[in-house]
Amino acid sequence: xxxxxxxxxxxxxxxxxxxxxxxxxxxxxxxxxxxxxxxxxxxxxxxxxxxxxxxxxxxxxxxxxxxxxxxxxxxxxxxxxxxxxxxxxxxxxxxxxxxxxxxxxxxxxxxxxxxxxxxxxxxxxxxxxxxxxxxxxxxxxxxxxxxxxxxxxxxxxxxxxxxxxxxxxxxxxxxxxxxxxxxxxxxxxxxxxxxxxxxxxxxxxxxxxxxxxxxxxxxxxxxxxxxxxxxxxxxxxxxxxxxxxxxxxxxxxxxxxxxxxxxxxxxxxxxxxxxxxxxxxxxxxxxxxxxxxxxxxxxxxxxxxxxxxxxxxxxxxxxxxxxxxxxxxxxxxxxxxxxxxxxxxxxxxxxxxxxxxxxxxxxxxxxxxxxxxxxxxxxxxxxxxxxxxxxxxxxxxxxxxxxxxxxxxxxxxxxxxxxxxxxxxxxxxxxxxxxxxxxxxxxxxxxxxxxxxxxxxxxxxxxxxxxxxxxxxxxxxxxxxxxxxxxxxxxxxxxxxxxxxxxxxxxxxxxxxxxxxxxxxxxxxxxxxxxxxxxxxxxxxxxxxxxxxxxxxxxxxxxxxxxxxxxxxxxxxxxxxxxxxxxxxxxxxxxxxxxxxxxxxxxxxxxxxxxx
Amino acid sequence: xxxxxxxxxxxxxxxxxxxxxxxxxxxxxxxxxxxxxxxxxxxxxxxxxxxxxxxxxxxxxxxxxxxxxxxxxxxxxxxxxxxxxxxxxxxxxxxxxxxxxxxxxxxxxxxxxxxxxxxxxxxxxxxxxxxxxxxxxxxxxxxxxxxxxxxxxxxxxxxxxxxxxxxxxxxxxxxxxxxxxxxxxxxxxxxxxxxxxxxxxxxxxxxxxxxxxxxxxxxxxxxxxxxxxxxxxxxx
Numbered sequence: 001x002x003x004x005x006x007x008x009x010x011x012x013x014x015x016x017x018x019x020x021x022x023x024x025x026x027x028x029x030x031x032x033x034x035x036x037x038x039x040x041x042x043x044x045x046x047x048x049x050x051x052x053x054x055x056x057x058x059x060x061x062x063x064x065x066x067x068x069x070x071x072x073x074x075x076x077x078x079x080x081x082x083x084x085x086x087x088x089x090x091x092x093x094x095x096x097x098x099x100x101x102x103x104x105x106x107x108x109x110x111x112x113x114x115x116x117x118x119x120x121x122x123x124x125x126x127x128x129x130x131x132x133x134x135x136x137x138x139x140x141x142x143x144x145x146x147x148x149x150x151x152x153x154x155x156x157x158x159x160x161x162x163x164x165x166x167x168x169x170x171x172x173x174x175x176x177x178x179x180x181x182x183x184x185x186x187x188x189x190x191x192x193x194x195x196x197x198x199x200x201x202x203x204x205x206x207x208x209x210x211x212x213x214x215x216x217x218x219x220x221x222x223x224x225x226x227x228x229x230x231x232x233x234x235x236x237x238x239x240x241x242x243x244x245x246x247x248x249x250x251x252x253x254x255x256x257x258x259x260x261x262x263x264x265x266x267x268x269x270x271x272x273x274x275x276x277x278x279x280x281x282x283x284x285x286x287x288x289x290x291x292x293x294x295x296x297x298x299x300x301x302x303x304x305x306x307x308x309x310x311x312x313x314x315x316x317x318x319x320x321x322x323x324x325x326x327x328x329x330x331x332x333x334x335x336x337x338x339x340x341x342x343x344x345x346x347x348x349x350x351x352x353x354x355x356x357x358x359x360x361x362x363x364x365x366x367x368x369x370x371x372x373x374x375x376x377x378x379x380x381x382x383x384x385x386x387x388x389x390x391x392x393x394x395x396x397x398x399x400x401x402x403x404x405x406x407x408x409x410x411x412x413x414x415x416x417x418x419x420x421x422x423x424x425x426x427x428x429x430x431x432x433x434x435x436x437x438x439x440x441x442x443x444x445x446x447x448x449x450x451x452x453x454x455x456x457x458x459x460x461x462x463x464x465x466x467x468x469x470x471x472x473x474x475x476x477x478x479x480x481x482x483x484x485x486x487x488x489x490x491x492x493x494x495x496x497x498x499x500x501x502x503x504x505x506x507x508x509x510x511x512x513x514x515x516x517x518x519x520x521x522x523x524x525x526x527x528x529x530x531x532x533x534x535x536x537x538x539x540x541x542x543x544x545x546x547x548x549x550x551x552x553x554x555x556x557x558x559x560x561x562x563x564x565x566x567x568x569x570x571x572x573x574x575x576x577x578x579x580x581x582x583x584x585x586x587x588x589x590x591x592x593x594x595x596x597x598x599x600x601x602x603x604x605x606x607x608x609x610x611x612x
Numbered sequence: 613x614x615x616x617x618x619x620x621x622x623x624x625x626x627x628x629x630x631x632x633x634x635x636x637x638x639x640x641x642x643x644x645x646x647x648x649x650x651x652x653x654x655x656x657x658x659x660x661x662x663x664x665x666x667x668x669x670x671x672x673x674x675x676x677x678x679x680x681x682x683x684x685x686x687x688x689x690x691x692x693x694x695x696x697x698x699x700x701x702x703x704x705x706x707x708x709x710x711x712x713x714x715x716x717x718x719x720x721x722x723x724x725x726x727x728x729x730x731x732x733x734x735x736x737x738x739x740x741x742x743x744x745x746x747x748x749x750x751x752x753x754x755x756x757x758x759x760x761x762x763x764x765x766x767x768x769x770x771x772x773x774x775x776x777x778x779x780x781x782x783x784x785x786x787x788x789x790x791x792x793x794x795x796x797x798x799x800x801x802x803x804x805x806x807x808x809x810x811x812x813x814x815x816x817x818x819x820x821x822x823x824x825x826x827x828x829x830x831x832x833x834x835x836x837x838x839x840x841x842x843x844x845x846x847x848x
Binding site for chain 2: 033034036037038042044141142143144145209212213216217220221222223224225226227228229230231247248250251252254255256258259262266267268269270283285286287288291295298578
């Protein structure tokens with residue numbers, strides 16, 4: 001009963017077109033694709049400028065809106081990191097900065113980069129643009145909710161940015177917002193700043209939930225004919241799994257934000273123990289600060305993979321296309337993504353080894369943490385084996401991919417150090433940790449984003465980005481990033497604590513000066529180099545070479561739209577029908593070195609193509 | 613869901629059949645409306661929200677240094693001078709569970725295209741929900757009158773008030789949102805929007821009686837959550 005809804009008429013119309021629709025020499029048995037299960041999507045076309053570009057329901061425009069907003073916050077985060085490095089490297093030039101400012105910059109840099117930049121960029125930006133195109137849908141399944149999702153994110157960003165301008169400034173509690181200090185007087189921004197942060201995070205979660213439901217249902221229920229789960233590009237798998245993680249992890253963030261807001265506003269004591277301040281007992285008492293840490297990291301660790309999994313997926317596609325080889329071990333890659341996603345919910349307390357928890361607890365979480373290394377390593381091997389004997393194009397996209405692999409391996413190995421309790425305890429809260437997570441979830445996903453921008457820009461804008469500028473951008477960023485984070489490992493080993501405004505009278509005051517100056521200079525250069533991309537995009541939009549359709553000779557559906565850039569509805573009159581996975585590159589016997597997903601088996605009969 | 617055959621798609625038997633059906637093209641959940649799938653996944657996410665709340669509550673209650681208030685005293689109503697524990701809450705639970713029943717009937721009549729019955733039953737559900745929220749307001753004001761505050765109370769651990777107001781408040785918020793939508797859909801059904809294929813005010817999409825079922829899913833979920841809150845707050 002419940003599954004009948006009266007749209008059955010349009011099924012038939014579509015399914016009959018299949019068998020006689022495709023041109024010429026079709027072999028109905030060989031090329032059989034099951035008839036359509038879902039009716040054509042009812043699309044609402046924009047009628048005005050506002051509906052087309054501002055309150056737009058087209059996932060592609062929403063993707064670009066997400067992208068631009070996230071990049072804006074990312075630039076704010078970048079400027080904050082410059083200010084931090086100025087203080088650490090050249091304190092005499094940073095006279096305008098107090099310790100409070102520094103803590104605020106650390107906090108906002110962390111929160112912006114992790115949540116408002118990377119998460120929004122991968123899921124909101126790439127997710128919105130690529131999911132419908134790659135699975136062969138006309139749009140997201142709930143375009144209106146999708147639009148609300150972006151605007152909720154926009155409001156969240158606005159609230160976050162507003163906290164820079166309130167009395168007391170933004171919160172300076174560190175991006176982990178650990179109570180009790182977060183909401184106590186003495187912490188910068190413990191008044192309005194922290195409230196705005198918590199409100200902004202709650203809005204972000206609500207907005208993301210709207211988007212996430214769209215991504216999941218579009219992938220699960222709105223694929224085109226022939227697009228089985230195991231024919232989806234790995235990009236879609238990565239974004240899908242990350243979305244599942246986000247849907248299950250963000251609730252913990254929402255709950256902790258609500259509880260902390262109440263602690264702040266109504267003087268409840270969820271997270272607040274009895275506190276003596278200047279000999280006076282505060283009104284709080286009986287709460288558990290550790291509870292916050294558990295809630296926060298139950299969100300916080302999956303969050304790492306919410307950022308990493310889309311990067312894994314996208315880089316797999318980029319490598320395969322630009323090495324002209326099928327991805328090695330596609331199914332293994334899929335299961336590795338799913339496995340990493342599942343495991344990521346059982347490792348959170350490895351962020352809390354120094355919270356005083358039971359050693360057996362630490363033992364359990366160290367074990368699960370190290371188990372995650374297995375599927376992750378499988379992915380790295382598969383990327384390398386995909387490159388092995390490939391017909392590699394050393395273009396900008398490939399450079400970013402190679403940069404990603406190297407950086408990710410680097411950050412992954414230091415992760416194995418930190419996953420072990422006995423190694424983690426002395427390294428806790430040192431620059432080693434800073435170097436580790438910037439390598440593995442800062443620089444590595446960023447490299448993928450850059451590669452993806454160079455790869456998909458011709459699709460989005462219809463023009464080719466300049467390769468020369470791209471290569472400059474890559475080499476400065478890659479070498480510069482290593483100049484920043486390699487020395488930081490050493491700083492961590494000699495024990496320099498993170499988050500300190502200055503080293504005061506410690507021995508680090510003198511011994512690390514040169515290294516800090518070097519790191520700071522590198523940070524300034526790398527940050528500035530990112531504007532090469534901005535320049536490149538502006539220049540290309542103005543004078544760039546027009547891109548042909550499918551300039552990279554890729555197989556996946558986003559390159560086979562009716563127009564470039566794709567219009568609302570994506571695929572013109574008829575949705576594509578998929579016959580194979582998107583990785584049929586360099587197939588022996590085929591006339592081109594790529595076979596698009598839409599090519600029917602009867603058109604490539606004399607080749608050694610695998611059945612997928 | 614028996615012997616399902618969805619438009620030329622026959623579900624295959626066994627575990628292997630299930631795996632290949634799940635991974636097959638177009639849809640993972642065969643014949644399931646997009647909105648329905650969305651609501652299920654939203655509810656899964658919402659389950660995590662309420663789980664986080666309730667687990668935090670257990671942790672908070674388990675680790676307070678002051679004794680937890682005696683809930684059978686705090687939550688009792690005085691009827692003719694005699695305290696009756698759980699009286700109000702029993703009535704509230706009864707009303708809410710009953711409204712789940714009327715909702716289920718509304719879904720049935722909706723699919724049978726019995727517009728009038730469907731509309732009246734949604735209205736009954738909305739009234740039930742409104743009654744529940746009203747009784748919750750009464751309960752809150754009674755407790756506040758007795759001195760229970762989010763930051764403390766005369767009966768024991770301060771966290772009692774904090775968790776009670778936060779979690780029942782969050783649940784009450786869910787009920788209230790549900791009631792608003794129930795009224796909206798009462799109007800839509802009585803106005804015959806599903807028969808005339810009128811497009812939605814905001815989304816500009818055509819509606820269908822499956823929307824009543826989606827609303828019902830949400831409503832049953834809110835009831836189910838209440839059962840857990842009832843057990844953890846009033847019976848523990």
